[in-house]
Amino acid sequence: xSTGRTTIAHDPAAAPTGLPRWTYVPAVVGGLFVVLPLxxxxxxxPWTGYWTLVTSEPARxxxxxxxxxAATSTALCLVLGIPLALVLARGRFxxxxxxxxxxLVPLVLPPVVGGIALLSTFGRRGLLGESIEVLGLQVAFSTxxxxxxxxxxxxxxxxxxxxxxxxxxxxxxxxVAASLGAGPTTVLRRVTLPLVWPGLVSxxxxxxxxxxxxxGATLTFAGSLQGVTRTLPLEIYLQRETDPDAAVALSxxxxxxxxxxxxxxxxxxxx
Amino acid sequence: MTPPRRVAARAxxxxxxxxxxxxxxxxxxxxxxxxxxxxxxxxxQAFEQIADDFEADHPGVDVLxxxxxxxxxxxxxxxxxxxxxxxxxxxxxxxxxxxxGLVGVPxxxxxxxxxxxxxxxxxxxVAALTDLAAPGLRLVVCxxxxxxxxxxxxxxxxxxxxxxxxxxxxxxxxxxxxxxxGEADAGLVYVTDVARAGDQVEGVAFPEADGAVNAYPIAxxxxxxxxxxxxxxxxxxxxxxxxxxxxxxxxDLGFAAx
Amino acid sequence: MTFTLTATVPSRGVDVTLDVxxxxxxxxxxxxGAGKSTALxxxxxxxxxxxxxxxxxxxxxxxxxxxxxxxxxxxxxxQVALLAQDPMLFPHLTVRDNVxxxxxxxxxxxxxxxxxxxxxxxxxxxxxxxxxxxxGLSGGQAQRVAIARALAAAPRLLLLDEPMAALDVDVTPAxxxxxxxxLDDQTTVVATHDVLDALLLADEVAVxxxxxxxxxxxxxxxxxxxxxxxAASVAGLNLLSGTWTGDGVSTASGAVVHGYASxxxxxxxxxxxAVFRPAxxxxxxxxxxxxxxxxxxxxxxxxxxxxxxxxxxxxQLAADVTPQAVAELALVPGRTVIGTVKAAEVDVxxx
Numbered sequence: 001x002s003t004g005r006t007t008i009a010h011d012p013a014a015a016p017t018g019l020p021r022w023t024y025v026p027a028v029v030g031g032l033f034v035v036l037p038l039x040x041x042x043x044x045x046p047w048t049g050y051w052t053l054v055t056s057e058p059a060r061x062x063x064x065x066x067x068x069x070a071a072t073s074t075a076l077c078l079v080l081g082i083p084l085a086l087v088l089a090r091g092r093f094x095x096x097x098x099x100x101x102x103x104l105v106p107l108v109l110p111p112v113v114g115g116i117a118l119l120s121t122f123g124r125r126g127l128l129g130e131s132i133e134v135l136g137l138q139v140a141f142s143t144x145x146x147x148x149x150x151x152x153x154x155x156x157x158x159x160x161x162x163x164x165x166x167x168x169x170x171x172x173x174x175x176v177a178a179s180l181g182a183g184p185t186t187v188l189r190r191v192t193l194p195l196v197w198p199g200l201v202s203x204x205x206x207x208x209x210x211x212x213x214x215x216g217a218t219l220t221f222a223g224s225l226q227g228v229t230r231t232l233p234l235e236i237y238l239q240r241e242t243d244p245d246a247a248v249a250l251s252x253x254x255x256x257x258x259x260x261x262x263x264x265x266x267x268x269x270x271x
Numbered sequence: 272m273t274p275p276r277r278v279a280a281r282a283x284x285x286x287x288x289x290x291x292x293x294x295x296x297x298x299x300x301x302x303x304x305x306x307x308x309x310x311x312x313x314x315x316q317a318f319e320q321i322a323d324d325f326e327a328d329h330p331g332v333d334v335l336x337x338x339x340x341x342x343x344x345x346x347x348x349x350x351x352x353x354x355x356x357x358x359x360x361x362x363x364x365x366x367x368x369x370x371x372g373l374v375g376v377p378x379x380x381x382x383x384x385x386x387x388x389x390x391x392x393x394x395x396x397v398a399a400l401t402d403l404a405a406p407g408l409r410l411v412v413c414x415x416x417x418x419x420x421x422x423x424x425x426x427x428x429x430x431x432x433x434x435x436x437x438x439x440x441x442x443x444x445x446x447x448x449x450x451x452x453g454e455a456d457a458g459l460v461y462v463t464d465v466a467r468a469g470d471q472v473e474g475v476a477f478p479e480a481d482g483a484v485n486a487y488p489i490a491x492x493x494x495x496x497x498x499x500x501x502x503x504x505x506x507x508x509x510x511x512x513x514x515x516x517x518x519x520x521x522x523d524l525g526f527a528a529x
Numbered sequence: 530m531t532f533t534l535t536a537t538v539p540s541r542g543v544d545v546t547l548d549v550x551x552x553x554x555x556x557x558x559x560x561x562g563a564g565k566s567t568a569l570x571x572x573x574x575x576x577x578x579x580x581x582x583x584x585x586x587x588x589x590x591x592x593x594x595x596x597x598x599x600x601x602x603x604x605x606x607x608q609v610a611l612l613a614q615d616p617m618l619f620p621h622l623t624v625r626d627n628v629x630x631x632x633x634x635x636x637x638x639x640x641x642x643x644x645x646x647x648x649x650x651x652x653x654x655x656x657x658x659x660x661x662x663x664x665g666l667s668g669g670q671a672q673r674v675a676i677a678r679a680l681a682a683a684p685r686l687l688l689l690d691e692p693m694a695a696l697d698v699d700v701t702p703a704x705x706x707x708x709x710x711x712l713d714d715q716t717t718v719v720a721t722h723d724v725l726d727a728l729l730l731a732d733e734v735a736v737x738x739x740x741x742x743x744x745x746x747x748x749x750x751x752x753x754x755x756x757x758x759x760a761a762s763v764a765g766l767n768l769l770s771g772t773w774t775g776d777g778v779s780t781a782s783g784a785v786v787h788g789y790a791s792x793x794x795x796x797x798x799x800x801x802x803a804v805f806r807p808a809x810x811x812x813x814x815x816x817x818x819x820x821x822x823x824x825x826x827x828x829x830x831x832x833x834x835x836x837x838x839x840x841x842x843x844x845q846l847a848a849d850v851t852p853q854a855v856a857e858l859a860l861v862p863g864r865t866v867i868g869t870v871k872a873a874e875v876d877v878x879x880x
Contacts, residue, residue: 125453140454141409141437172617178604179573179611180682182634187605190630194621219445223411223438230439238441241342242416 038255045252046245053249061227062235063253069143069231070211073150077207080151081158082200086188088159089166100163107156114152115220122148122221145222146229150211157206165199166192205265209258304501305333306508307353309344311360313383313443313463314487318358318512320520325511332504340442341418348373348492355505358489358512361418365488377488380512381526383461384484385422387475388450388468395456400477403457404432411446411455414439419446422483423459429482447472461485466525486529489513531716532686536571536581536593543567543740547718549686549733554717556731556748558724560759564740565720569688572718573611574604585609585685605634610684614691616675618663624674625650625659631682649677653707669700673707680711687712689719693726705729724763728752736760754878756802766804767846773801778877782845786823788875795879802878807840809874810848813867814858822869829864843868 046053053059088100106114122139123129132139139145169192177191178184193200215233222229224238232254240247306325310318315338322334337344337352341359345368348354357374359365360383368374389397395408403410412434413420420439427434437455440446447464449455451471465474489512491505511517518528531551537544543564549555557565570576571583574590577598583591590607592600610631618627628646633639650656653673663671672692679687692708693701709729719730727734727748734751736744736759743757755761761768771780777787778801786803795801816824827843834840838849841860848868860866 119452119454123452123454141411173619175573175575175604176611176613176617177619177630177634179607179609179684179688180631180634180678181605181608182630183605186634190634191619195619197621219441220448223449224414224440224445225436225438234441238414238416241340241441244346 041248041251041255044248046249049245050249053246054253056246058226058230058235058239059246059250059253062230062232062250065143065146065227065230066212066232067257069146069150070208072147073154073211074204074208076147076151077155077158077211078204081155081203081207082162082193084155085159085162085166086192089163090171103159104156106153107160111153111214111216112220115149115217118145118149118152118217118221140221141223141225141229143222143228146218146231149217149221150214153214153217154207154210157210158203161199161203161206162196165196165203168199169195201265205262208261212254212257212261304331304504305335306504307335307337307355308508309337309339309348309352309354309357309492311341311344311358311487312338313360313461314338314358316467317381317521317524317526321512321517324516324520325508328511329504329507334508353494354492355494355501356489356508357492358487360485360487362486362488363418365490368490372493374490374492377490378509378513379486379529380489380517381487381521382484382529383463383487383526384480385419385426385459385477386462386465386480387477388447388458388460388465388472389456389475390450390453391470391473393473393475397457397475399475400426400430400479401432403434403459406435409454409456410434410436411438411440411449411458412436413443413446413459414441417441417443418485419443419459419461422485425483426459426479430479461525462527463525484527487526532572532585532718534568534572534581534583536568536578536583536591538567538571538576539579541567541740545737545740545742547735547742549716549718552714552716553732554712554715554719554730556727556734557718557720557737558722558727558734558751558760558763559720559737560722563737563759565737566690567740568737569611569690569718569720572686573609573688574602574607575611577601608683608685609688610679610682610686611688611690612675612679612692614694616663616668616671618666618671618674618678620663622662623659624655624661624663624666627663627674628678628681630678635682645681646677649681650674652711653677667700668696669704672696672704676704676708676711680715685716687715687717689717689721691721692719693721693723722763724752724765727763734760754876755804761804762847766806767810769803769845771801771803773797773799773879778803784823784825786875786877787872788823788877789873790877799879803875804878805870805875807847807849808838809870810846810850810868811870812841812848812850812854812858812860813869814865816867817869822871823875825868825870827866827868829860829862829866831862832860841866 084103088096088103119126119140121127121129122132122145124133124140129139139148173191173195174187177187182190213233214231215237218229218231219234224230224234232250236247236250236254239250308318308322318336322336326332326334337354341361341364344357344359345364348357348368349371357368358380365374365377369377387397387400387403389395397403402408412423415421415424438449440449443460443464446458446460447468450458451468462474465472489509491509497505522528532549534545534547541564545564545568547555547568557568559565567576571578571591578591578593579596580593582589585607589600590602591598619630622630625643625646628649629642632642632645637645647656647659650659653676655670655673658666658670663674666674693704696704705726712730719726721727731748733746734748735742736751736757738757738759744751744755744760751760752764755764755766755768758768769778769780769786771778771786773795774785775797777785779785788803788805825843825845827845830842830844832839832841832855835849839852839855841848841850841855843866846868858866
């Protein structure tokens with residue numbers, strides 16, 4: 001698309017004003033602070049035999065499990081998080097602000113605490129655990145537990161992103177759409193969500209990345225068994241005990257996946 | 272807020288600390304001696320007690336404890352961390368430091384064996400090692416990659432059993448956590464872990480455990496520039512751990528003698 | 530009567546009654562904050578009445594008694610389309626998809642809706658822009674597309690809220706003509722503070738002020754014989770209300786205005802209104818003696834350009850005078866002036 005307005009940003013003759021020069025100093029330091037450790041990780045990677053390390057049976061099992069569970073958690077985050085963000089941004093009911101604060105708590109909670117909280121809920125002696133056990137379902141030590149742990153920590157990322165986007169977008173377009181005869185579901189599908197698409201995409205990416213990196217809550221709540229609950233971060237942690245090279249190799253793999261996911265979706269979401 | 276008063280209080284504090292420093296200098300020659308001891312996390316309680324006793328016997332000496340997993344401690348020493356003594360939870364880690372010439376001759380000061388930990392009341396009626404192979408039992412063990420997991424593999428192999436754990440945890444603490452929370456019916460941990468957990472778990476001893484005795488070695492760390500007094504003090508700490516007093520402290524916490 | 534509205538919204542100080550016959554256009558004329566937008570919101574279904582009833586084609590859209598809603602049809606089932614001053618085109622859809630939105634939302638097939646959209650784009654002369662995104666349109670083009678989009682939804686009632694207010698002056702005449710043409714058979718309410726909108730688009734005018742309809746009638750009549758101060762000011766007329774003394778209108782300030790009374794036989798003491806054009810007013814610094822004139826002493830409030838003349842507003846009236854006169858009299862805000870109007874230039878009528 002080449003319209004007058006979108007090309008202005010890339011106009012080579014544009015003379016941007018504003019940023020004080022000193023901001024570049026802390027900005028460069030900040031950038032290095034993030035990038036340098038990633039590069040340093042690269043210097044530790046045993047390049048000879050890298051392929052063997054990352055394709056070992058435990059590593060492959062962990063990678064496949066991580067991708068599957070993170071994808072499932074992200075889907076669950078979308079199913080639960082989109083309505084939650086809508087209700088928080090547009091709904092009108094008492095206690096909404098309190099609910100918003102509570103939903104964000106997992107963002108600041110140490111993951112281990114999240115794991116203990118999940119145990120208290122879905123564990124054998126937990127709030128819902130007994131009823132679940134009666135149904136013949138076992139959550140703890142299962143892949144389901146991994147997905148629950150990941151969803152618990154990732155959901156706030158999606159909700160925060162999307163709710164912010166919804167608030168910024170406002171509801172004026174929704175009013176116009178309704179006056180044209182569109183019912184609430186049509187408005188949501190054809191107007192509200194398309195307008196907050198970039199926020200939804202970035203929220204989804206953040207949620208996926210957070211789910212992929214989840215460690216503490218998973219270890220506390222789900223345990224660690226190859227192919228069932230031992231995701232890539234847990235495998236890295238375990239390998240560190242005996243085979244630091246393998247741990248570094250797998251760490252790099254995790255970083256690579258994160259970078260690819262962010263790069264791909266960022267490009268897709270860009271106008 | 273009253274700034275003048277705050278300033279006054281601060282001045283008084285400075286004066287007081289100066290007085291303490293001066294008094295210290297005039298009474299003890301060893302005032303500034305600090306002994307840095309690296310110890311495996313499972314030794315935390317025992318070594319805190321031993322260090323307190325040591326400080327009481329040696330006025331002016333400060334024992335600094337660095338508690339972490341044995342492999343982390345070894346890695347720190349390999350990268351030049353300033354340690355005087357290291358006590359590891361397994362001989363393999365210590366052997367690596369010996370090979371690198373970083374420590375003196377290690378001495379085993381305590382041993383530990385596996386025990387079955389079950390939730391209070393033992394809901395799954397675990398009485399022997401063979402019970403752990405029962406179908407449907409939720410068993411949690413250490414992953415073979417970590418020392419307690421290696422011990423588990425050895426004991427279970429010797430008994431000719433095949434276990435189907437629901438989880439292989441990266442540390443013995445994680446195994447214990449699954450049992451104390453009641454998620455697992457049984458877990459294989461060390462005797463000392465059961466002792467440490469108090470009445471949150473019950474221990475089930477089993478004779479096969481003697482097939483894999485975990486030894487805790489201690490050694491002085493090689494370091495240039497140490498004075499004769501400091502070298503003496505370093506050796507004195509190792510002796511304190513090996514002394515009958517030290518052993519009784521360890522025994523109280525469930526460690527067995529070598 | 531296809532559209533009727535009788536409603537109060539106490540929180541906004543609004544209490545209005547409106548009706549629009551089938552196929553006709555009613556202009557709500559009034560200053561900002563008069564309650565025009567509230568009236569449109571009530572019709573569109575974005576606001577609930579505290580008391581009252583709103584009907585369209587005999588169907589009750591909303592009903593309320595003492596704050597309790599008795600009937601409520603949600604906005605999307607009302608067949609009432611709202612066009613605001615901002616075109617609010619959906620930025621993620623092409624121009625064609627914007628116009629096709631209403632038909633699609635109402636269940637038309639993709640193709641059927643597309644065809645309908647093309648027909649409306651033809652009607653507004655923008656068929657060549659069908660594939661563009663709204664960001665690539667000028668303000669005037671966007672507003673025309675918004676009109677096409679509203680009409681493509683086939684509303685039983687169209688609401689226009691200041692449709693020209695956000696546009697450049699040089700594109701409004703063309704847009705007004707487009708609207709005039711398209712609104713022919715469309716039942717419409719247009720809220721505006723611009724008298725030209727009322728004059729060119731509306732069959733009838735309801736003047737809204739302070740949350741109430743203060744005047745109501747055929748457009749031409751209201752604008753030539755305004756009874757409310759706002760209607761007079763938008764019509765560009767000076768208006769003074771008072772009571773009939775037998776040969777003049779006695780105003781609240783005590784002055785008596787003489788003029789040409791077209792309605793003989795008015796009783797003394799009956800309410801009367803005196804109206805005269807600003808161009809009929811001359812300004813002086815001292816009381817001019819001589820021919821029989823009405824004189825109004827006042828303080829200059831503002832001086833603004835008005836074509837080749839300058840419009841001088843005092844606390845009582847507006848006068849259009851030449852720039853030379855303003856310079857000679859040194860007319861700046863705060864200066865006391867005396868305005869005179871020949872009695873023959875003053876129109877006096879009951880009301």
